[in-house]
Amino acid sequence: MAESLLTRRQQAVYDYLRQHQHTFTHPPTLDELCHALGLNSRGSMHKHVQALVEAGLVAPLDGKQRGVRLQEPVREQMEHQLPLLGYIAAGRPIEAIENPEDVHVPPNLRTDKPCYVLQVKGDSMIEAGILNDDWVVIEKRDYARNGEIVVALIDGEEATLKRINQRPGEVMLLPANSAMEPMVYSPERVQIQGVLVGQMRSY
């Protein structure tokens, strides 16, 4: 991978494309890029874009296709499916599915980090609006901020979906159900497996 560094201007063009790619109805033309970045010369902009093409960051402008579009993210953007890895019920390991099927997940219910889907079993988070049989979208992550709802593995055995509150020397896992008590563990017993980023329900 030729890590040919970009010049300032090339980087600026690339940044602009990445930041605004979701707001485009159509990929911007060279003139539009000029206007957006304060240039007056199409030819100059063309030179920058051409450099980005050769760096593999931008799709080649094959004569017919007008407009400047990014190369890679297209496929990821088209990929709206995440694996349904299993069921999560408080107090038991995640019940894995042998052949994880793919579930459609709207892009706004996930992050651009790796994610997967679990189906909730139980009522321990009912007061947070997470009901039995809901699907939850989990971002794969091994840390969390206090207040986030996480998939936590306790003693390497039991998996549970709870709101987390980490303090020096102890970790509290808070159910959202008045009938249940908060659970307190020493940090080494709790392993965070992911963080809730989206949720779906079918009626």
Next chain:
Amino acid sequence: MAESLLTRRQQAVYDYLRQHQHTFTHPPTLDELCHALGLNSRGSMHKHVQALVEAGLVAPLDGKQRGVRLQEPVREQMEHQLPLLGYIAAGRPIEAIENPEDVHVPPNLRTDKPCYVLQVKGDSMIEAGILNDDWVVIEKRDYARNGEIVVALIDGEEATLKRINQRPGEVMLLPANSAMEPMVYSPERVQIQGVLVGQMRSY
């Protein structure tokens, strides 16, 4: 699949057809499309529509059937997207969005009947796990079974999302919030606009 991308003008025509396909009494003629998009020449519009036909997005204008209508397979391609029509808050009309944007909706969160998406404002259904800012998928329907959660229009003015219980001579709309009282109306004051079939939440 010929991935021949549309030109801007073609896209504009296509967008117009998609956005207004539900509001047409009859499929629009070329002249009507011209007027809607600010053109003066039928011939020019015909060229754009013809391009959409060849792209497989619009039904061929085979002499007899007048008007420009979307191709049937397209509807299935669009099946993952539904229009976000506005916000629903108890006690106010649905606050419509000027340009309804399309929201990705997984197929298992909707039915095969016409559906649309609203964003919830308020806490009146909190105990049913429907929180502020949740997206709800609504099947367009003017009737409901008791126990279903419906979008109801009261006196033609106020829209609300509530669980419904219909008895002879009266309709009860039940919030899922201990702080709120059930509402009872005579049947002619309540108009059902749709039924909840899916729900999404982003964290």
Next chain:
DNA sequence: CCATAACGAGAACGGATAGAGAACTACCTA
């Protein structure tokens, strides 16, 4: 001081896109 690179302006060319308008056909209706 010169060489080099990054950058920008602008001109010029060719192909693609777009719009206007005219002429034609097909069909329905009065």
Next chain:
DNA sequence: TAGGTAGTTCTCTATCCGTTCTCGTTATGG
């Protein structure tokens, strides 16, 4: 039959857009 509506095809023209080129400016480093 006449007239209106709607789709089709055509030509002509203007504009847009990518491409390539030259030229001038600025900054950096040996």
